[in-house]
Amino acid sequence: MASAAGTDAASWNAGWWALARRSPSPNFGPRPANTSVSLAVVHSISLPPGEYGGDAVERLFTNQLDWNAHPYYERIRGIAVSAHFFIRRDGEMVQFVSCNERAWHAGASSWRNRPDCNDYSIGIELEGLEGETFDGPQYDALTRVLVAAASRYPLQQVVGHEHIAPSRKIDPGPGFDWHALQAALAWPKAMFAPLA
DSSP, rough: OOOOOOOOOEETTTTTTTTTTEEEOOOEEETTOOOOOOOOEEEEEEESSSSOSSHHHHHTTTTTTOTTSSGGGGGGTTOOOOOOOOEHHHHHHHEESSSSEEEEESSSSSTTTOOOGGEEEEEEEEOOOTTTTOOOOHHHHHHHHHHHHHHHHHOOEEEEOOOOOSTOOOOOOSSSOOOHHHHHHHHHHHGTTTTT
16 A cells, blocks of 8 residues: 555645546535535445446446446436545546535435535545455555545545444445555544544
8 A cells, every 4th residue: 555655645626636537427516605625435336236347337426327237227226426536446546526516425424413424525435345355556546535635625534434324334344444544644543433
């Protein structure tokens, strides 16, 4: 895993990060006035579940998924969702929504008695399946984007979807290595929900 020290935070342009490939999603809205981006939420996703390398996640987030292409898609037909970032198994990073805007990634959620995490968070999806492990290039990319985000926004905590919606979500799950992420970033353990 790459060390956060010396990582190029790159540049931001209206909430878009220069090191991510843009694939704009229509699924976003404005953040509430005077809201600081203080939370990063780590998710996992693969479509169909457990299958990697295709374009289905990108199509889902841009409302271009063919609902008839796989039987599983009938279960999610018509949903309109997005994340700010999607990190593929090889570390490629795609950005769908400006971090200045409110992406639709967390759903019904709350952190430390503050509801509606979408309002004040950045959502980062890792290509993967809950409970399975993630690849080194994904941790490297996640480290880089978190360093970059912290250079632009007042991030205070990094959490999993499972921490902000524990009654309905289990991602990224036990296969995600929070200790390795914390070590790579060299941020205080208190900044990471499962380590605090």
